[in-house]
Amino acid sequence: MVQHISKPSCTDGAVIGTRFWASHEALVHPRILDRALRATGDDTIRTQVVDVVRGFNWPGRYNGRVLNNPFIQKWHGSEDALKLEAGVEAAKWAAAQEGGDPDVATAFAGEGIGLIRSAAPAGDILAKLIADGQRCLAGADA
Secondary structure (H helix, E strand, C coil), rough: CCCCCCCCCCCCCCCHHHHHHCCCCCCCCCCHHHHCCCCCCCHEEEEEEHHHCCCCCCCCCEEEEECCCCCCHHCCCCHHHHCCHHHHHHHHHHHHHHHHCHHHHHHHCCHHHHHHHCCCHHHHHHHHHHHHHHHHHHHHHC
16 A cells, blocks of 8 residues: 655655756756756757667657757757758757856756756755655654
8 A cells, every 4th residue: 555645845756857957067068058047948859869869769659858948949840851951950969068068968857847946956855855855754654
């Protein structure tokens, strides 16, 4: 039997990849991070564009959630056409990742991106996660 914590601030689990992506240790260009920290969950989209431009050939049912931008808007739904332009577009993508152009390069980000407004050290993120979990568990026993 699964016991649920009824406090509104406590959950049964956490999806935290995006939070750790927005850490000081993450390998992300500062301009792309800045764009992400100003985004909301509505600024994300599930798409295959990022995988196609990087040359990953996943089955059609797999995609990833990324920050939407003009590059994604141009190619989303036109992934087969993107494959035909893969060489040119991959070079644009790589240059944008290196140079931090958030209108071309983008980042994988969950809908929770809107809850994140600053980067932090990964150790601080983990410490807060542990403290919040302990606080929730202590309240569940009360």
